[in-house]
Amino acid sequence: MSQTHSFTGWLLDLYLNQEQGLSLWFISADDDSRVCFGQRFPVSFYAAGPNETLRALWKTVSGRQGVLSLSRQRKRDVFEDQLLDVMAIKMESPASQIKLFHEIEEIFPDLTYYDADLTISTRYIARYGAFPLALCQLEVDQEGLIQSIQVLNDRWELLPELPPLRVLKICPDSDPTRGTVQSLLIHSDRFEQRLSLDSQGQYLQTLDQILADYDPDILVSDWGDSWLIPFLLKQSEETGVPLQLNRDTSRPVQWQNETTYFSYGHIIYRPEEAHLFGRCHIDRKAAMMWSDYSLAGTLEMARVTTLPIEKAARVSPGQGISAMQVITALEKDVLVPYQKRQFEEFKTGLQLIQSDRGGMVYQPIIGLHTDVAQIDFISMYPAIIILGNISPEVPLPNGLTPAHEDLGVVPLTLKPLYEKRVAIKQKIRTYPEKHPMVAHLKERAQALKWLLVVCFGFLGYKNARYGRIEAHEAVTRGGREVLLRAKDVAEEEGFEVLHMYVDALWVKKKGCNKPGHFTELIKKINHRTGLTINLDGVYRWVAFLPSKVDPRIPVANRYFGVFQSGEIKVRGLEARRRDTPVWIAGVQREMISLLGRACTPSELKSCLQDAFNCFQQALQDLKSGLIQPEQLVINGKVSYALEAYKASTASVRAARQMQAAGMAVKPGMRVRFVYTRGEPDVVAWDLGSRLEVDALDLDKYVELLIRAASSVLSPFGIPADILREWSLSEGLQLHLPATSYLEANEG
Amino acid sequence: MGRTIASITQTWQEEEAALNRFKRALRKDDQVLLDELLVMSRLHLAEASYASNLYPLDMYLIAILLEVYKQLKDTQRKLYNRDVLKDQARLEEEDVFLKLITNYLEISSERQQVEAPPQQKEHELQVAEIEAACAYTDFEEAP
Numbered sequence: 001m002s003q004t005h006s007f008t009g010w011l012l013d014l015y016l017n018q019e020q021g022l023s024l025w026f027i028s029a030d031d032d033s034r035v036c037f038g039q040r041f042p043v044s045f046y047a048a049g050p051n052e053t054l055r056a057l058w059k060t061v062s063g064r065q066g067v068l069s070l071s072r073q074r075k076r077d078v079f080e081d082q083l084l085d086v087m088a089i090k091m092e093s094p095a096s097q098i099k100l101f102h103e104i105e106e107i108f109p110d111l112t113y114y115d116a117d118l119t120i121s122t123r124y125i126a127r128y129g130a131f132p133l134a135l136c137q138l139e140v141d142q143e144g145l146i147q148s149i150q151v152l153n154d155r156w157e158l159l160p161e162l163p164p165l166r167v168l169k170i171c172p173d174s175d176p177t178r179g180t181v182q183s184l185l186i187h188s189d190r191f192e193q194r195l196s197l198d199s200q201g202q203y204l205q206t207l208d209q210i211l212a213d214y215d216p217d218i219l220v221s222d223w224g225d226s227w228l229i230p231f232l233l234k235q236s237e238e239t240g241v242p243l244q245l246n247r248d249t250s251r252p253v254q255w256q257n258e259t260t261y262f263s264y265g266h267i268i269y270r271p272e273e274a275h276l277f278g279r280c281h282i283d284r285k286a287a288m289m290w291s292d293y294s295l296a297g298t299l300e301m302a303r304v305t306t307l308p309i310e311k312a313a314r315v316s317p318g319q320g321i322s323a324m325q326v327i328t329a330l331e332k333d334v335l336v337p338y339q340k341r342q343f344e345e346f347k348t349g350l351q352l353i354q355s356d357r358g359g360m361v362y363q364p365i366i367g368l369h370t371d372v373a374q375i376d377f378i379s380m381y382p383a384i385i386i387l388g389n390i391s392p393e394v395p396l397p398n399g400l401t402p403a404h405e406d407l408g409v410v411p412l413t414l415k416p417l418y419e420k421r422v423a424i425k426q427k428i429r430t431y432p433e434k435h436p437m438v439a440h441l442k443e444r445a446q447a448l449k450w451l452l453v454v455c456f457g458f459l460g461y462k463n464a465r466y467g468r469i470e471a472h473e474a475v476t477r478g479g480r481e482v483l484l485r486a487k488d489v490a491e492e493e494g495f496e497v498l499h500m501y502v503d504a505l506w507v508k509k510k511g512c513n514k515p516g517h518f519t520e521l522i523k524k525i526n527h528r529t530g531l532t533i534n535l536d537g538v539y540r541w542v543a544f545l546p547s548k549v550d551p552r553i554p555v556a557n558r559y560f561g562v563f564q565s566g567e568i569k570v571r572g573l574e575a576r577r578r579d580t581p582v583w584i585a586g587v588q589r590e591m592i593s594l595l596g597r598a599c600t601p602s603e604l605k606s607c608l609q610d611a612f613n614c615f616q617q618a619l620q621d622l623k624s625g626l627i628q629p630e631q632l633v634i635n636g637k638v639s640y641a642l643e644a645y646k647a648s649t650a651s652v653r654a655a656r657q658m659q660a661a662g663m664a665v666k667p668g669m670r671v672r673f674v675y676t677r678g679e680p681d682v683v684a685w686d687l688g689s690r691l692e693v694d695a696l697d698l699d700k701y702v703e704l705l706i707r708a709a710s711s712v713l714s715p716f717g718i719p720a721d722i723l724r725e726w727s728l729s730e731g732l733q734l735h736l737p738a739t740s741y742l743e744a745n746e747g
Numbered sequence: 748m749g750r751t752i753a754s755i756t757q758t759w760q761e762e763e764a765a766l767n768r769f770k771r772a773l774r775k776d777d778q779v780l781l782d783e784l785l786v787m788s789r790l791h792l793a794e795a796s797y798a799s800n801l802y803p804l805d806m807y808l809i810a811i812l813l814e815v816y817k818q819l820k821d822t823q824r825k826l827y828n829r830d831v832l833k834d835q836a837r838l839e840e841e842d843v844f845l846k847l848i849t850n851y852l853e854i855s856s857e858r859q860q861v862e863a864p865p866q867q868k869e870h871e872l873q874v875a876e877i878e879a880a881c882a883y884t885d886f887e888e889a890p
Contacts, residue, residue, distance in 0.1 A: 354799040356752045362793040480797060500793075552786045 004139040004147050009035065010163040011134050012217055013278055013308065014121055020145060021093040022120065025247065025278045027163040027217065029135065034215060034247065036278060037138065039146040042068055043097050043123055046075065046086040046335060047104075049111040054087050057108055061089060066096030077114070078334045078393045078409060078466075086114065086335070094120045114335035122323055125306045126330035131155055132302040132309050133162060155304050156416045158423050167295070168216035170207075176227040177686045184228075188214055201239030204232070208243050215247070217279055218309070220295070224283035229253060229274040247278025260668045267639040269668030273314060280309040287313040289450060296440050297447035304417060304448065317450040321413070321458055324451075325466045328413045337465060344469050355473040360483045363554040364499035364506070364544035368715045370601055371513040372498060372506050372561070374536040375522060377482065378425075379449070380503035381456035382418050383531045384478040386411045392459070392468030400478050400530060409466050414455055421448040479503065482529045489524045499544060501556055506542065513538060537563035540599060543715035545572070548707075551714075560712070562596035574708040581704065583631035587618040588708040595712065608716050615709040619727055622701055625693040629674055632701055633685050636671045650675070654684040661687055675700040702727055755796035758803045759789060787814035 009026035012034070017023040020038030027034055047057055061067055068090040074083040091097035101116045125131050129151040139148040153160050168188045172181040184203065186193040193210070195203040221228050229245065233253065236243040245253055256273040274281055282298065284290050289297065290313070302312035305320030306327060312320065326336050347355065377383065384390065388397035391408020407415065424445045431438050458464045460472030483500055490497050495507040512518065518535055525533045542561025547553040558572035570576055570592060575585040591611040598607040621627055636651030642665060645652045654673035655665045663686065665671070672685035675697040683691060706727060710720035753761065763785055770781055788807035791814075795806035 350799075350801055352752055353801060357796060357799065358754075360793055360797065363790050484797075550786065552783075553789055 004141050007035065007037075007138045007140055008152075009136065009138075011130050011132060011136055012163075013280065014124060014132075015277060015308075016093075016095050016120060018093075018095055021095075022124070023248065023277075024146065026136070026138075027165075029163075032164065034217070034278070036248065037140055037144050037146050039149075040092075041094060041120070041124070042090055042092050043094050043115075044088050044090045045097060045101060045116045046073070046088050046114040047108070047111045048077075048084050048086045048114070049108075053108060053111055057087060057104060057111065060107060061100065061104060064100065066092050066100060068092050075114070076334050077337065078329060079337075084335070094123065113338040115330075116338040118326060118330075118336060119307075119323065121306050121308055122326050122330070126327050129154070131304075131306040132312070133160075133299060134303075135161060155306070156420050158420070158427060160303075162299075163217075165218055166214060166216045167218045167220060168210070168214060169220045170224070170228065171222040172228060176223055176231075177688075179688055181227075186210060188216070190214065199239075201235060201241035204236055204239065204241040204243050207232070208241070211244060218295070219245070219276065219279060219281045221281065221283050223285050224281060225273050225286045226271045226283075228283075229281070245281075246276050251277040258666070260666055267637075267668035269666050269670075270314070273310075275310050280313075282310065282313040289317070289447070292450070293443040293446040295443075297443040300444040301447040301451070304420070304451065317447075317454040318458055318461070321451050321455045322464060324413045324417070325409055325458075328409050329466075332409070332412075334409070340463060340465055340467070355470075355477070357473075357480070358476050359479045359502035360500055361502060361556045362500040363556060364559065366544050366546045366554045368541055368543045369498055369506075369508060369539075370541045372508045372539045372542050373512070373515075373518045374539065374542075375486075375505050375507065375518065375525070375533050376536045377486075377503040377529075378532045378534050379418055379421065379452045380479055380482065380531065381475050382414050382452040384475050384482065385456065385459075386415050386418060387530055388474065388478055390459070390471050390474050390478075392466050392471050396470060396474045397478070399481060410455065410459065410471070414452065417448060417451055417455075421445055421452065424448070482531055485528045486525045486533065489528050490521060493521050493524065495521065499556075499559075504536070537565065537567070539563055539569075541601070541604070542569075545711060545715065551719075558711075560592055562592075562598075566596065568592055568596045573711050574704075579635050579637070580708070581632045581634055581701070583627055584701070584704055584708050587614065587705065588712060590614050591709060591712045604716070608713075608718075611712065612718070615705075615713070615723065616726070618705060618709075619702065622698060622705060625698075627693070627701075629691045629693065629696060632674055632696065633672050634674065636673060638665060638667060638669060638671055640667050650682045653680065654682045657682075657684040658686060663687075755792050755803065759792060759795075759807065762804050762807060784811050784815075787811045790814060 007026065008029040010029065011024060012027055013023075013025040015023055017038060021041035022039045023036055024039060025034060025036050047054060058070055062070060069088075070090075071088045073086055073088045075086050077084050089097075089100070091100060101113070105113065105116075121132075128149050130136055130149060131151075134155075135152040137150045137152055138146050141147050166188065168186065171185045171187075173183045173185060173194075174181055181197065183197060184195045184207070186195060186207070191214075193206075195206055197203055232243055232245070235241075254275040254277070256275060258270060258272045260267060260269045271286060273286065274283070282290075282295075287298065289301075293301070298313045299309065301307070301317070301320055302309045305312060305323050307315065307320055307323055329336050384400065386407075387402070388400050389402035389404055389407055389411050390397060391410040391412075394406070394408040395403040397403050424441050428438055428441045428445070431441075456472070456475055459467055459475060460469055461467045462469075479502065483503070483505070486505055487497050487500060490505060490507050493509075495509045495512075497505060497507055499506040507518075507521070509517075515535055515538055518538070522533055522535060539561040540563070542559060545555060545558040545560075547555050555572065560568070560570040560573060562568050570589075573588060574580045575588040575592070577585075580588075591614050594610040594614055595604070595607050597610075598604040634650070636649075636654065638645075638651055638655045642652060642655055642659060648656075650673060651671045655669075655671045657680070658671065659665050661684075673682045674685060674691060675681060676683050676691070676695050677697045681697065683689065683695075706720055706723045710718070710723050713723070714720070766781070766785075770778055773781060788810040791806070791810035795803055795810065798806050800806050
């Protein structure tokens, strides 16, 4: 037996290696070095079906290269009551397993395959418990092969010991789709540098030197996938200046193809991805949830889902939850089907009408309300899944009462996730508000929140391995029941229920305006529902807005208000929409924040005047040409191929201009444009042509500004018509209408 | 959710569309009123969805009835309040009038006591006569 040595470090990257099976990069816990080890990693997959076909399969694969053994085993399929007879095919490496599986799938398409398309990271954690950034104790032989691995912490640790990561940011000095990039800004915890791009490739030498000296673990870029890395590699090739982006120097950058897909009612486009070996590349512009949870959330996502860091940053949380469910199944020694084979049960028309329902979404009482409490159930759907033990393979609950004691795959996956999020939220409360840990923990909690949210959606997703529509319906049924029970309690306690939205209630009662006034109500709701409800806050005032089409019709998710803490909450307004120009969104936010200064209804009147003045000033600035075109860019979207459009919207017209200029336009892509005077009436922003303020169609922007301002002012009795009138009066001072609400409160 | 069967908002729009021919034939004033009724039914979409009735129109009609009844009750309450206020005002007026009379009588009796302090019984009788005379005189002089 060869000699081994011990090593302790954090797992950073793991990928296939043709010779040894796997390559694993670690950050040493002893001397901060980065070390790569190999590991033999034989894997098995399974086939089930008629005996004759399995015999034919046996003959086909027997003696093939990479096959270590063939055996007959009895294993459990999560959707079957009885154990299954399966043929186990043990392969010497994951690479040979993938190759062989694709071959035999074509020859024997009727067989049922299990554990056939699992990612190596999933297999690895299921076998060794090692996940991204896990602290591991290894025994390594003289050839650098891992002989044994022991994980010293787990995914659910609240404050795990993390490695000192070296993060290097590389950002172009301007948007490369809008103009010529002049330099690259390099930033790390140790230095900052600006590299001017030159034709001789001097900057490439410097960059290569920085990469070699600083040796980053994570490369964070802007437009890295779509522009930076392709540009750098091309420049390196043209100038002959070598540039080593990978830590594993034997590998080139790996590219993953661009894709367009449909998710939650949206067409989403994901550009080509640049993956590195031995270190991770995260393109902030391509990272789906970066704005939500940043690096801390991405690392948390990678830890709990076990997805590689590069992948965790880019993919939707759905892929993360799917990986977690597979791990749960593997840990339970349950087979993971290659393709889903469950079908929706037969239902009568009436059963369908009764079951195919979402959460309760009420119509709020339109207008301005003071001293309103918002109470939310904490992760309502995941809590219902756990409480009711809702999983595709176990009998569904009766209401909220579980029909089975042993937790199914889905609640078993969710439980630690849910508990970790609750624990993180509790931990946050132990720090002072401005403590740096608060932001860090909030980002991690946010990442976990997305996983919990998506888990419910995946129950109803037709292609999800552990999806079943009846289970999905059972969750929404539970949600409706819970919300109605909460409403009953609130009304029994004398509260007026102003609004209910899936997992939240807005309630008020005369004399109740402090958090303590709602404690008893919360306690009673918790008791009646079995779930935890939480006081989100007490609003000084909140305005529920009507439909823009018909002011008599309330809209469930269009409101804004200010909590007693001064925090402002806005939903469904222009400021929250991605297609609203940055400047208009800013004006609307400023108006709301001016209104938010009012602590009492009597103070609202002067604040209302300030908000109105803000609108006046913005209008004047816009008309005077003080707002630059880049502040007025509209971020549109094309959902289909351009040929499929019959009506030509502004986004489509802009996209056609891009296509005519030779730029690729894919369904799901964002199309930025500005409104201009005359023909054409829009100009695609990414064409890069320089636009003067005079060219803009200011009337269009005045109308957008009026709509945004009226959303804020209409609950105070100032409709869009008055604002339009004012905009035409060329600066004539109009008096604010005395609103009945303010007068009533003054009285 | 709402992918296999139409969502509650979609069924509402279908029912609204089904009324289009009926609405077109209505007089303009009635069209406005029908619109208002339909808005009322939209205020209870969540409840109609929860009811999961095979015929959602039934729920919309009940919602309209509910809203109309609410308005009726509100109007009744306002009328009742107005009547109560009226009664209160009348009672207050009477109260003021009685107070004035009482004051007047008190002042008169004090004056008579100063001028001629005779027996108590006679004085009471005189006051009653003065009161009657006043009332009668005012009445007679009324236009």
